[in-house]
Amino acid sequence: MKKLFPGIVSASLFVGAAFAQPSPKPIYYAISFPNAVHHEAEIVMTVPQADGPLRLHMSRSSAGRYATHEFGKNIYNVKAYNVDGTPLTIKQTEGDVYEIAEHGDVVKVSYTLFANWTDGTYAAIDPSHAHLNMPAVFMWLVGADQRPLKFQFDDLDKYGWKVATQLKHEGANIYSAPNMQYMMDSPTELSAFKETSWDVTNVDGKKQKINLTIHSSDDQSTIDNFGKMVQKVVQEEKAVYGEFPTYDYGEYTFLDDVYPTNSGDGMEHRNSTCIVDESEKVAGNEIDLLSTFSHEYFHSWNVKRIRPKSLEPFNFDHANMSNELWFAEGFTQYYGELLLVRAGFHTPEEYTRILGGLVNSVLNTPGAAKYPATEMSRKAVYTDAGVAIDPTNYTNNFTTYYYYGGAIALALDLRLRSEFNLTLDDYMRAVWLARGKVMKPYTVPDLQNDLSKLTKNPKFAEEFFSKYIYGIEKNNYEQLLAKAGFVLRKAQPGKAWIGLSQSAGRNRSGQSRGVGEGLTISSATLMISPLYKAGIDAGDVIKKADGNIITDAASFTAVLANKKPGDKITVDYTNRTGAHTTTVIVEESPYLEVVTAEKAGSQPTAEQSTFRSNWLSSKVK
Template identity: 55%
Template sequence: MKKILSVALISMLSLSAFAQNEIRYVVSFPNAIHHEAEIAMEIPNVPAGNLKVRMSRSSPGRYATHEFGKNVYNLKAFDASGKSLVIKPSAGDVYEISSHGNVVKVTYTLFGNWIDGTYAGFDETHAHMNIPATFAFPVGMDARPRLVQFRYADQQNWKVATQLKPMGNNTYYASNLQYFMDSPIEIADYKTSSWEVKNSDGKAQTIHLIAHSNDTQKAIDHYAEMLKKMVDEHFAVWGEFPAYDYGNYYFLEDVYPSNAGDGMEHRNSTSIVQRTPKIEGYESNLLGTFSHEYFHSWNVERLRPKTLEPFNFEHSNISDELWLAEGFTQYYGGLLLTRAGLKTVDNSLQAFNGMVNAVLNSPGAKNFSPIEASRYAVFADAGVAIDQTNKGNIFLSYYTYGAATALALDLRLRSEFKLTLDDYMRALWKTYGKPEIPYVVSDLEKTLGELTKNPSFAKDFFKKYIYGTEKNDYAKLLLNAGLVLRKANPGQAYTGFGNMSVSDGKVTLPQTLQGTPAYQAGLDVGDVLLTIDWQEVNDLAGVEKVINAHKPGDVIAITYLYRGLQKSTKLTLAENPVLEIISIEKTGGTLTQAMQTFRDNWLNSQIKTK
């Protein structure tokens, strides 16, 4: 069966490829019910010598490695006449062919059953493909164009959605490997809703919502109307749309409860995977991913760090600038939904509250800079490890860290320079994004100095808050908008136990964080609490009851099990460090007109009306 299938796949490839330079693929789904795809690749004009064919280990928008080769099997190679070639696997995802002719054809089976933005998934309802997880490629031929044809005659009502250029006959084109790898594909009986946008130069482009979900067309159209409002606020920040290749941008959305969930940006599209039963009734919950990923079509897809250009598919991609590429995007993702009227001001305050708490209270932010957080992405960005790490004490997500930095810079530009973060993003876009000139951190500092006409401010900001670990005065900055930053639970005793687990009457600690009372007392992950203040505890309510009977500064005795041995320690309670952001009027204070104007200029719509 497998032999017949391989011969059939080879026959699919057009003989015209002999005269072409394109690397051609044919993909079919004869066993989609069991999550398999059959892929054939034809490589013309193969240079003499050893040919390496491999799967990617990384994927655009992801920074850690992902071993895509693990789902490839039945890999075979043939010459132009169909004669088998000898393959030597030199690594788990690298295949070497030393003896071959001018044309090499490779066939393989790919298993995919993980629906998110990074991997591939096949079943009777759709084929969901992230390109690096799907397609092998010849090493050293990155500049060659790609053609891929899909064959799915047995799948009812399937159709293709992708940013790749359509060539007819279910065939699609990419100019090189980088573009190909950055072009996700959804093949399904999906519904779509599209609308036209006019760019600042008057040219029209089309934005498409592609929804593989259990929704009616009416629900999809209604959701598209919400997305239009969001898109308009994004345009207002940047002042223009990117020039989308082939005049189209695609939201590729897949919605089903058993999906893995994810959002992954690409040059002219984004893959959004949700875990709800459908879109209708869950619209508000899904918008944040759309807003974040759409902002990326400017920030990171075109306004791009030099460290990610070109993207390397053979190992992890380390970057110093993810605090801006991902973190500033995180800040704007929620903010622009509030400006569009799709989220409330309280929603934004809740998001800002999370950012500020994390950056002021986490050991990762206290001891490491945004640049260092960015570098750690090669381990933290959906990276897979079976051993425990000390991430809780050495890392704050560059999403959160960068978003908190964006918040501070936005407020400082508004209060000190009568500028905004929007102005800064437009300046970066004009200099680096639109002409697609990759930047380094010093370029970001230089642009800030030019925008403010104060290079000393820019130098100081980057020295303290980007290269360093100092923190902005968020309380002072937020007060400009009539927002008060204060302790959420003043006077409340705090242990730093974290999210404890309970099983069979045993209360077990998670990893404790540096600087907390629990950490200082020598407690750590896996310790089982026996008594607190000489009172036996066997559930979370019992722990809470004992602690609430104390105040900050009290010293309490604790007995616990460590690897089965009973131990004891003394713990000095601190005051709960959790902060909250609340409007000054809710505290009984006075919201001045200046505060109201500042808040409105920041959080209200930025769309200019005629």
């Protein structure tokens, strides 16, 4: 022990006393389901060591979701008590904020939760399950971000439920989280789910456990067989990065809910993912389901550990705005589909449909033509399952960062392979080692720097980011895809196109218009379309086309059947300013498709075949 100087003894004793203070006791939540048939839960939050005025909050955003949501609307009957049951005055100061000015050392807060939306953002309760996304369920204490938390899930035996979660199991029906951020990132499924598990061995020799839990009507053999398919995807993803992440408590859990009335979704979390599917069951839909599994599991590296600085820490008061979602989500989108080919679940021929979608997203959408990937990333605060009752113009000013970023990833992968004898796998591995493995959040310039180091070509990295990330220039996809023996061509050459995309005319109340009432344009017309150029937009009602009565989209399409690009169609329509006549000049569809050289009528060269194989073949050794 170092000897203390007399002049600082008293100060040192004070510091020692401060360090000797006991750790804060956990905040405790108990959740029960006496009225599950009507989608309600009863929640009691116990706050020990309650000090000063308490401010309690329901979240307005959710881990993995980038838009703002109002979870506070679904709680009611909010009450507060001292530990002896004495009622306390609790004041609602905002829609999702409650304050308790005076109280004892231990405070209990109770409330009713209504939950009837099964997806990755909200919560759902019925006698079959409690599907819990934590920000949509649990109130939290402002200023207590680092306090440990415990959860008691009641009524499990009553409904025959088990618990699937990344929370730490403390025993019986008690689970814990080290702090609020971890709790919010821990979706929980209470149901009679079926489960299959397997061990994976990391490069350091340590084993970890992967759990697949599925709440569906399938039998156990179906779940076991699907688990084997998921295992193949898991191994392909590990091959990209060279190693698995280190999962907290040594486990990673897929939480899957499959039912026709669900709202399809996938939501990544640090040690788990919440996947919701609208199918009747897993059996017969395995390949479709795998797409979401592949995407979400890739996130356990990219976004949950390779973490944008703009998402740190995650703000549950309001959505974080990020410039990096083209990478966090877009590159994940690219790999989510690519790895299904490498794992043998899609053929290169089947993969051409995915490639065509990526290319069209950047070459044939007004948003990508006008705005860079960074700006489209920032739009997530409005577009990522954001709720709006007023019409938007996203048709013409937004291209999803999922596909925008996916197309950038495609181009970068092909360019690294053809120009540097490198791959996008090499780049992802470099970013993982520099950022994700050491949990060092990144910015867009960091990603450029990592590309510069990998290629040993700062000029290439600077040009790529300047043109395609910060700028709106586009890569030459025709040339790049040709290197792998794929052909990029017009999808409908010579066919008439006017940009009509809706399936039926509806009035403002959502009811179908009667026969002869016309075709209502229900949303903004696409800026690149002949309809837009002719001055037709949302709210207009098309009555006739070339003298033919129009009743719905099919009757308008019938008029186009004998037209060709350059032809003119006289269109009679009405809107609030009266009756009008305009001329729509038919064009050729700008949309592209990707096909194999074989389908296009030629054979790929040996070089093209090798390139394709190196790109799309399995990397599992």
